[in-house]
Every structure is written in structure tokens, then in C-alpha cells.
Amino acid sequence: xxxxxxxxxxxxxxxQEVTLPDTTFRHAVQVLRLGVGEPLILFNGEGGEYVAHMxxxxxxxxxVLIDSFSAIDTESPVHLTLVQAVIKPDKMDFxxxxxxxxxxxxxxxxxxxxxxxxxGKEQVDKKLLHWxxxxxxxxxxxxxxxxxxxxxxxxxxRWLETPLSGTRMILAPGDxxxxxxxxxxxxxxxxxxxxxxxxxxxxxxETCVQAGVMPVSLGPRILRAETAxxxxxxxxxxxxxxx
Ligand code: SAM
Numbered sequence: 333x334x335x336x337x338x339x340x341x342x343x344x345x346x347x348q349e350v351t352l353p354d355t356t357f358r359h360a361v362q363v364l365r366l367g368v369g370e371p372l373i374l375f376n377g378e379g380g381e382y383v384a385h386m387x388x389x390x391x392x393x394x395x396v397l398i399d400s401f402s403a404i405d406t407e408s409p410v411h412l413t414l415v416q417a418v419i420k421p422d423k424m425d426f427x428x429x430x431x432x433x434x435x436x437x438x439x440x441x442x443x444x445x446x447x448x449x450x451x452g453k454e455q456v457d458k459k460l461l462h463w464x465x466x467x468x469x470x471x472x473x474x475x476x477x478x479x480x481x482x483x484x485x486x487x488x489x490r491w492l493e494t495p496l497s498g499t500r501m502i503l504a505p506g507d508x509x510x511x512x513x514x515x516x517x518x519x520x521x522x523x524x525x526x527x528x529x530x531x532x533x534x535x536x537x538e539t540c541v542q543a544g545v546m547p548v549s550l551g552p553r554i555l556r557a558e559t560a561x562x563x564x565x566x567x568x569x570x571x572x573x574x575x
Pocket of ligand 1: 502503504505506525526527528529530531532548549550551552553554555556557560561
């Protein structure tokens with residue numbers, strides 16, 4: 333049976349007894365019904381993972397004993413940022429989950445002219461918490477050892493003002509070079525912009541190009557935003573990373 337993995341963002345040491353945070357307790361004990369002596373893996377997002385076993389369980393708390401540290405590294409050599417226009421909530425969740433499985437390091441939600449979903453100032457913190465939850469669950473499931481960051485949403489104009497090294501690409505249907513035909517020595521890190529359900533406007537694509545963002549395509553078929561995101565990230569990981 334696969335040993336369950338839990339993200340617990342705190343420092344650990346071999347031999348240490350750790351009280352599980354409430355959410356981890358609920359997942360490990362109440363959902364997965366782990367019992368005393370059963371193995372589990374903890375990771376804190378700083379690299380590597382800790383093999384542990386349940387040492388004590390009571391009605392409301394549980395502790396684990398850290399048995400060993402494994403310096404396992406499941407991170408890709410290429411640093412990827414997904415700059416994803418905000419799309420409908422279930423589609424956004426899907427795009428983020430797949431992006432984490434595909435090894436992205438940073439997620440930048442983007443507000444664009446055709447964004448249907450609007451996030452009010454008072455909703456930003458709640459949205460970020462929700463997206464971070466998706467990212468944590470995807471890291472736990474996919475064996476990631478470093479936690480990708482989710483940034484607060486920005487407008488396209490604000491994002492273009494952020495200084496970034498490497499290569500920035502905008503994915504837009506049209507007669508643009510294919511994303512999988514990029515030269516092997518393309519400067520990294522790579523930031524990839526994906527549009528909302530209605531796509532980027534022509535003016536947005538033009539503004540990006542003027543700002544030095546490379547327009548790229550995924551071929552003749554129009555993919556849904558969340559499909560485009562997964563397909564493009566898979567191609568980038570294949571070309572420049574470890575897929
Ligand atoms: N009619 C819209 C347009 O022309 O942009 C379609 C938008 S598509 C549903 C959502 C996003 O997925 C696009 O903004 C783009 O980032 C990406 N996308 C989908 N299919 C694509 C393709 N064949 N080439 C490049 N990008 C694509």
C-alpha cells in the first residue's frame with residue numbers, strides 16, 4: 333500500500349516527536365484511519381521528505397515519530413511559472429492541480445480583459461487560501477518535495493511591469509511558432525501566459541509582444557484554457573525539463 337504523504341510546513345529532525353496540525357490529524361486519523369505504528373511521510377516543502385510512524389493517537393490529537401530523512405528530489409531542472417488567466421472556479425482548480433503535477437514552481441493568476449470571473453478585493457485572501465489548498469493536495473499526491481507558490485492575482489499590465497529574467501511566452505491561437513519548436517538553449521526560467529475562456533484580445537497579445545513576450549501556439553485546434561495549460565506545460569517539461 334502506498335504510504336500517505338502530508339505537507340507540514342515546519343522544521344523536522346530525525347528522532348523528533350511531532351504533534352500533527354489539526355488538518356493533518358483529521359486527514360490522517362479521521363479520513364485515512366491510520367493507527368499507531370503505521371507509516372506516513374511528512375514533507376515541509378524545503379526539499380526531501382521524512383519517513384515517520386504514528387506514535388500516539390487520542391480523540392483530538394495525534395503525534396508521529398520521525399524515523400529517517402530521505403533527500404529525494406522530485407523537482408524539475410527547469411523553473412516554470414504558469415501565468416493563468418482566472419477562469420471558472422472548477423476549471424481553475426483543475427488547471428492548478430495539473431500544473432503542480434507537471435512541476436510548475438510558481439502560479440500567477442491573471443486578470444485579463446475577457447476574464448469572466450472577477451475577484452473582488454475582499455475575496456482575494458479566501459481565493460488564495462483555496463488555491464493553496466489545491467496546490468498542497470497536488471504536491472502530497474504527486475510526490476513533490478518543494479511547494480510551488482501562488483501569487484495574488486494581477487492585471488496583465490501589472491504583471492508585464494514585474495521584472496523577470498528568462499523567457500516569457502504568451503499562448504495564443506494563430507500563426508505563431510509552435511511551443512514545442514523552441515530552441516533548446518532558450519533562456520530559463522520560463523513564464524507561460526494562458527488566456528481565459530474567451531482568449532486574450534488582439535490588443536493584449538500585441539501589448540505582450542511589444543513588452544518582449546514571445547507569442548507561441550499549440551497548433552490548429554482551439555483547446556479549452558485548462559487543456560491548453562496542461563498540454564503546454566507538458567511540452568515545456570518534455571523539451572526543457574524532466575518529463
Ligand atoms: N477564441 C479564443 C482565442 O482565440 O484565443 C479561444 C480561447 S482558448 C479557449 C483559451 C486559451 O487557451 C487561449 O487564450 C490560449 O492561451 C490557449 N489556447 C487554446 N488553444 C490554443 C492553441 N491552439 N494555440 C495557442 N493557444 C491556445
